[in-house]
Amino acid sequence: MAEFRINRTRAIVLLAxxxxxxxxLDISGGGTSxxxxxxxxxxxxxxxxTRVVTxxxxxxxxxxxxxxxxxxxxQILQERIAQQEGAAVAAAASVRLSQELLALNGLPTLAGINxxxxxxIGDSPSNVSQTIEINQGSDAGLKVGMPxxxxxxxxxxxxxxxxxxxxxxxxxxxxxxxxxxxxxxxxRRATTVTSLPTENRVTPDEDLTSPAATTTTTTTTTTTxxxxxxxxxxxxxxxxxxxxxxxxxxxxxxQLAVRETGVxxxxxxxxxxxxxxxxxLPSGENIQVGAPIVSSGGSRSLAPPDxxxxxxxxxxxxxxxxxxxxxxxxxxxxxxxxxxxxxLYQPITETQR
Amino acid sequence: MSVVLRVMSSPWxxxxxxxxxxxxxxxxxxxxxxxxxxxxxxxxxFVGAIGVMHGVQVGALAGLACGLMYDxxxxxxxxxxxxxLGLVGVAxxxxxxxxxxxxxxxxxxxxxxxxxxxxxxxxxxxxxxxxDGWLTPRSLVAAATSLVAGLxxxxxxxxxxxxxxxxxxxxx
Numbered sequence: 376m377a378e379f380r381i382n383r384t385r386a387i388v389l390l391a392x393x394x395x396x397x398x399x400l401d402i403s404g405g406g407t408s409x410x411x412x413x414x415x416x417x418x419x420x421x422x423x424x425t426r427v428v429t430x431x432x433x434x435x436x437x438x439x440x441x442x443x444x445x446x447x448x449x450q451i452l453q454e455r456i457a458q459q460e461g462a463a464v465a466a467a468a469s470v471r472l473s474q475e476l477l478a479l480n481g482l483p484t485l486a487g488i489n490x491x492x493x494x495x496i497g498d499s500p501s502n503v504s505q506t507i508e509i510n511q512g513s514d515a516g517l518k519v520g521m522p523x524x525x526x527x528x529x530x531x532x533x534x535x536x537x538x539x540x541x542x543x544x545x546x547x548x549x550x551x552x553x554x555x556x557x558x559x560x561x562x563r564r565a566t567t568v569t570s571l572p573t574e575n576r577v578t579p580d581e582d583l584t585s586p587a588a589t590t591t592t593t594t595t596t597t598t599t600x601x602x603x604x605x606x607x608x609x610x611x612x613x614x615x616x617x618x619x620x621x622x623x624x625x626x627x628x629x630q631l632a633v634r635e636t637g638v639x640x641x642x643x644x645x646x647x648x649x650x651x652x653x654x655x656l657p658s659g660e661n662i663q664v665g666a667p668i669v670s671s672g673g674s675r676s677l678a679p680p681d682x683x684x685x686x687x688x689x690x691x692x693x694x695x696x697x698x699x700x701x702x703x704x705x706x707x708x709x710x711x712x713x714x715x716x717x718x719l720y721q722p723i724t725e726t727q728r
Numbered sequence: 729m730s731v732v733l734r735v736m737s738s739p740w741x742x743x744x745x746x747x748x749x750x751x752x753x754x755x756x757x758x759x760x761x762x763x764x765x766x767x768x769x770x771x772x773x774f775v776g777a778i779g780v781m782h783g784v785q786v787g788a789l790a791g792l793a794c795g796l797m798y799d800x801x802x803x804x805x806x807x808x809x810x811x812x813l814g815l816v817g818v819a820x821x822x823x824x825x826x827x828x829x830x831x832x833x834x835x836x837x838x839x840x841x842x843x844x845x846x847x848x849x850x851x852x853x854x855x856x857x858x859x860d861g862w863l864t865p866r867s868l869v870a871a872a873t874s875l876v877a878g879l880x881x882x883x884x885x886x887x888x889x890x891x892x893x894x895x896x897x898x899x900x
Contacts, residue, residue, distance in 0.1 A: 386785040390792050390814035397796070397807025398857055407806040414800035418748060425752035433760040500759040501802050502766050502870040503850050503862045534803050542803060549861025643861045644765065 415537050426496070488679060489719040491515045493523075493541070495712045505548035505644060507531075509715060512539045516719055520677060522670075524716045528683035528706040529553075529670065533717065541717075545709050546648055546684070551641040555650055555684060556671040557701065559635065559662050635662060636671050639684065639703065647688060648705065652698025662690055668703055677722045739893045740793070743778075746892045747794045750774045755801055766870040768877040770885075771798050772846040775813045776839030777882055777889035779820030780830070786893055787817025805857060812853055816846040835886055840878025847871035 401407045493515075497508035511517055513536045521533045523543045531551065535542040544551055637650040650668060666687045672680025689702040735741055750771055758768045775794050779787030795810030802809060820842035824830045830838075847870040851862035 383784045386788040387814075387818060390788045390818075391811065393792060394795075394807040394811030394814065397799075397810065398805045399807075401805040401807060402857065410806060411800045414797065418751070418797075418801065421748050422752040422755055425749070426756040429753070429757040432757060436761045497755060498759040498762070498767075500755040500767055501798075501804070501850075502769070502847060502867070503854050503859070504803050506803055544803065550859065641861070643864060643866070645866065 411535070412537065415540075419537070419540065490524075490716045491517060491719065493715050493717055495715065496540075505545040505551075505641065505709075506534065506542050507545065507712060509541050509543055509717070510539065511717065512537050512541050514538050515717075517541050517717055518721050520722050520724070521720060522678040522682065522718045524682065524718065525707050525712060525714065527708070528685065529678060530707050530709065530712065530715060532677055543715070545641070546639070546705060546707075547641040547644060547646070547709060549641050549643050551639075551648075553639045553678060553684075554671045554673065554676050555637060555639045555668050557635045557637065557650060557662055557666055557668050557687065559666050637698070637701070639668070647702045648685075650687075650701040650703060652700075662687060662699065662701065664688060664690065668701075675722070675724050677724070679718065679720050739895060742892050743790055743793060744797070746888065747771075747774070747797055751794075751797055751801065754798070763877075764869055764873055766866070766873045768881070769843055769847060769870075769874045770877075770881060772813060772816050772843035772874060773839055773878040773881050774885050774889060775817045776820035776842035776846075776878065777835075777885040778893060779817035779842060780824050780835040780838045781886060781890045782821075782893050784818050784821040784825075787821045788814045789817075790893065791815070791817030804854065804859065808853055808857060809850075812846050812850045815849055816842045819845050832883075832886065836879060836882035839882040839886070840875050843878045844871040844875035847874050 397407070399405075491511050493509035493511040495507050496510045499506045509523075517533055517536050519533055519536055523530045523532060529546060531543045531545040531548070533541050534544045546553075635652065637652045639648055639650050641648045664687055668684045668686065670676060670678040670680055670682040670684060672678070683706055685703040685705040685707075687701045688704040691700040691702065693699060754767075754769070754771050758770050761768070771794055775787070775791045778790040782790070791812075791814035792810045795808075795813035796806070798813065799806045799809040820838050823838040823841060824834065827834065848867050851864070851867045854860075854862045
């Protein structure tokens with residue numbers, strides 16, 4: 376066999392040029408998926424055999440590493456289950472009611488989206504990607520871009536699909552971004568004010584502009600509260616007979632639920648994802664630690680609306696006109712994933728793939 | 729028929745087949761066993777072993793081939809792993825260049841150090857092509873883990889690397 380001769384400089388130049396060419400081709404979308412799929416056809420069977428052979432070693436490693444943690448976690452979880460059993464029943468009733476209301480109004484709900492259950496079969500082999508491998512692929516209807524959930528909430532999105540495997544990019548990957556809404560927890564305390572004399576009456580408009588909402592009691596039979604953003608107006612009926620001490624209850628405008636929309640971005644392993652806002656929020660002070668974060672939905676969003684993502688764990692204010700940055704505690708434990716649900720929902724932005 | 733046999737007996741065909749086995753270990757065993765939360769890069773250690781056993785040229789080309797195969801199972805751009813592992817192969821060989829005679833433990837050490845360097849270069853090159861967020865102090869932990877693991881794993885991989893590209897490859 377004739378030997379392939381090449382000198383040192385040429386080898387390095389060849390390496391650099393080939394790599395740069397391939398990177399450029401891949402980033403510009405130049406059909407490198409054919410290479411990946413072809414290689415995957417040969418590689419997957421080898422990987423499957425190796426997975427079976429190495430399974431006892433992996434299990435032994437997990438037993439060695441995780442036994443104490445599992446025992447401790449089991450005790451905590453048993454206590455937590457006992458605490459949450461009652462709350463879960465009430466929550467399920469609320470969710471069902473919410474879905475019925477959304478359906479009645481023709482709004483999309485998660486209940487109307489089909490899903491495929493998949494099992495995690497592998498972690499990322501690299502230290503520069505946050506992905507997992509699942510045992511369902513295009514044969515089950517999976518496509519690139521579909522959102523992936525576990526029992527707790529959003530986990531990530533499908534980034535590569537073969538016949539019976541798929542790669543899922545986790546929320547913590549720096550390449551992951553998703554539009555979300557932060558639902559500021561409103562204080563349920565309502566402001567109760569004593570009626571003012573007629574001469575000190577304020578107009579409804581003044582009422583709205585004032586941070587602490589006030590209202591008046593008049594001699595008319597009905598006072599209608601004008602529309603307050605985020606609050607459905609209702610009629611307040613007061614007695615016909617004037618009563619100087621009559622009280623009516625009106626929620627404080629600054630305490631109503633606020634939904635702020637931002638972009639959730641991963642920051643790599645070991646770091647909490649953050650939600651960024653493009654500009655300062657007039658209601659930024661309403662976002663507090665513990666506020667829930669859900670997907671915002673929309674025509675170009677990677678996920679349908681109202682998929683639970685996590686809660687705000689820290690609010691970092693920034694100077695100037697930049698909005699705050701929120702650190703997010705994900706509800707899904709990404710370090711311990713087993714069974715997942717892939718929503719058969721393909722975002723418009725991914726339909727070309 | 730003789731052409732098929734010649735291709736099958738080529739050291740580069742052997743490299744592809746052996747790399748598939750090493751890569752399958754990377755995507756299964758070493759993807760699950762993550763000391764300090766980082767994956768040991770056995771592919772990098774294998775390329776380093778090829779570099780120290782066969783020199784800069786073979787190290788670069790073998791790294792390119794192994795990297796392309798690794799890229800095919802990663803979501804990162806195709807060619808990124810090829811560039812990094814090619815540099816690992818070059819670095820491993822270059823580390824031994826000053827020594828006229830190298831012992832087995834020097835070879836194992838060079839392969840491990842080169843694999844560790846690869847763990848820092850990879851996020852660096854990722855940042856160059858626009859994949860931000862990976863160049864963190866955690867890269868140093870990953871590098872240290874691969875280095876220490878490399879000192880152990882290079883020992884069995886050195887004879888495998890020597891056999892894989894025996895009787896062929898690029899020579900000056």
